Amino acid sequence: MSNPLMTKFNGIEFKNPVIPASGTFGFGREYEAFYDLNSLGGLCTKGLTLEARPGNNGMRLWETPAGLMNSIGLENPGMDAFIKNEWPHLKNLEAVTIINVGGKDESSYLEAIEKLNDLDVQLIELNISCPNVKAGGMAYGIKASMAEDITKKVVAVSKHPIMVKLSPNGESITDIAKACESAGATGLSLINTVQGMAIDYKKKKAVFDNLYAGLSGPAVKPIALRMAHQVCRAVNIPVMAMGGISDWQDALEFIMVGATCIQIGTVNFNHPKAAIEMIAGLEKYCHDEGLKNISEVRGII
Amino acid sequence: MALILENQELQPGIMKMTLAYQEKNVRPGQFFMLRAWDKDPLLSRPISVYDYQPGKLSFLYQVVGKGTAILKELRSGNELEIQGPYGNGFPQIDTDLLIIGGGIGIAPLFYLARDFKTKNPHKKCRAYLGFRDNPYVTEAFEAICDEVVINVGGIITDDVKTNNSETVMTCGPEIMMKAVSKIIPDSTNVYVSLEAHMACGIGACLGCSCQTKNGNKKVCKDGPVFLREEVFDV
Numbered sequence: 165m166s167n168p169l170m171t172k173f174n175g176i177e178f179k180n181p182v183i184p185a186s187g188t189f190g191f192g193r194e195y196e197a198f199y200d201l202n203s204l205g206g207l208c209t210k211g212l213t214l215e216a217r218p219g220n221n222g223m224r225l226w227e228t229p230a231g232l233m234n235s236i237g238l239e240n241p242g243m244d245a246f247i248k249n250e251w252p253h254l255k256n257l258e259a260v261t262i263i264n265v266g267g268k269d270e271s272s273y274l275e276a277i278e279k280l281n282d283l284d285v286q287l288i289e290l291n292i293s294c295p296n297v298k299a300g301g302m303a304y305g306i307k308a309s310m311a312e313d314i315t316k317k318v319v320a321v322s323k324h325p326i327m328v329k330l331s332p333n334g335e336s337i338t339d340i341a342k343a344c345e346s347a348g349a350t351g352l353s354l355i356n357t358v359q360g361m362a363i364d365y366k367k368k369k370a371v372f373d374n375l376y377a378g379l380s381g382p383a384v385k386p387i388a389l390r391m392a393h394q395v396c397r398a399v400n401i402p403v404m405a406m407g408g409i410s411d412w413q414d415a416l417e418f419i420m421v422g423a424t425c426i427q428i429g430t431v432n433f434n435h436p437k438a439a440i441e442m443i444a445g446l447e448k449y450c451h452d453e454g455l456k457n458i459s460e461v462r463g464i465i
Numbered sequence: 466m467a468l469i470l471e472n473q474e475l476q477p478g479i480m481k482m483t484l485a486y487q488e489k490n491v492r493p494g495q496f497f498m499l500r501a502w503d504k505d506p507l508l509s510r511p512i513s514v515y516d517y518q519p520g521k522l523s524f525l526y527q528v529v530g531k532g533t534a535i536l537k538e539l540r541s542g543n544e545l546e547i548q549g550p551y552g553n554g555f556p557q558i559d560t561d562l563l564i565i566g567g568g569i570g571i572a573p574l575f576y577l578a579r580d581f582k583t584k585n586p587h588k589k590c591r592a593y594l595g596f597r598d599n600p601y602v603t604e605a606f607e608a609i610c611d612e613v614v615i616n617v618g619g620i621i622t623d624d625v626k627t628n629n630s631e632t633v634m635t636c637g638p639e640i641m642m643k644a645v646s647k648i649i650p651d652s653t654n655v656y657v658s659l660e661a662h663m664a665c666g667i668g669a670c671l672g673c674s675c676q677t678k679n680g681n682k683k684v685c686k687d688g689p690v691f692l693r694e695e696v697f698d699v
Binding site (some may be wrong): 187188189190194195197210218219221223224225226227228229230231232234236239381382410430432433434436 | 500504505506507508509548662663664665667668669670671672673674676680681686
């Protein structure tokens, strides 16, 4: 019997549409204690920048009702250290490794992207939507003109397909999505975290040193679902949707609004086996509904 | 899922929970992620191991928020999800042991002391335990340690007297552990067990990163136990 979850994302084959999201999965090693990474469709690396970054000072996590705020600030070992220490481990996986790349300015994006040209990478996720870094980050992702400009330049220097990760915090997300499509993006992923704020009234201070931080988890799911629906209708390139997905039913909802793949983030923290349970749940759903492939319910809403 | 054998309030807001546990060997200073609810609160709660013997695992925890309030309501016969053991734990040493604990931070020091005295019956283990108000589990420490000094309402570090034959291990409020780090001479090894907000407990979220002399470390995976000079300016 053919695999009902086999999914093509602009020509790239994923054996299922379930992909742990950047920043919630390290470089995969931590989750090998829970399941075989090859049971995943793919995985997204922690966001990488040209140079190593120590991340933000002060409080980095704050729990909210049904949500989690974070201000990690792209702590990562830098692109060279990633290529040396992590890539050898990832490159042999059957699951598609998606390399997430961020930057503080145009040249740091382009240089980081160029370093990947000699590697056999299937897909790069261009992060123009991190709300937790002062320079770069979300600045490129909240205006369609800037998103288009950086995407065009990255696509021009990269030998690999570029998927742009969009912010929910900027101009109309469909305008930004269309701008990235016309700039040559292979696909889009959305949404990154929703910018929020937390106050510690006892200390009479903002919780986060950066004042604002990114909200994720079930609290943002309705927003993510609406944005996925809008973007899937606005562009012809495939979408990887995310935002508060915690079980196979949530995943299915995003597929029904048109997502080709789904990424799962925060749930990896509180339920480390979430991804494989989601894959099993989607498989069973296809079986129970008599679907030859999950794509039969994609975009039905 | 783990079966709860006992969940008892020792002092207002201070709970001791014992579970049936067969899976893995547990070292002093390690912790588990506890969860006894579905989606709310979102995160599981990292709780230090208070005691472990094959078949039985105990936690000492303080009720501070929504998660621990739910844990408090559990009764023997209930079950909860546990993940772990996580973290590096305290190292094995070949000197005498001096433990300094403050408040609920004494939790990991009990298994540490008991394990040390079981393996080294002829070595000394002394304890300084500080409490803001009502003390708890002091008899348990007195039953295994060679000497226990208890301070209620004062500053435990004011009581500490050291000698050069001991290794110090401490857990409690950061201000207390920093004070310990200052008063213990450089020639003595001091290990501190840090606390941090964490989402995953396994090194993936980077929420508990701390700056050390050797770059960023994760409290959950590289710690929670560090040498004092690695994490504090001394």
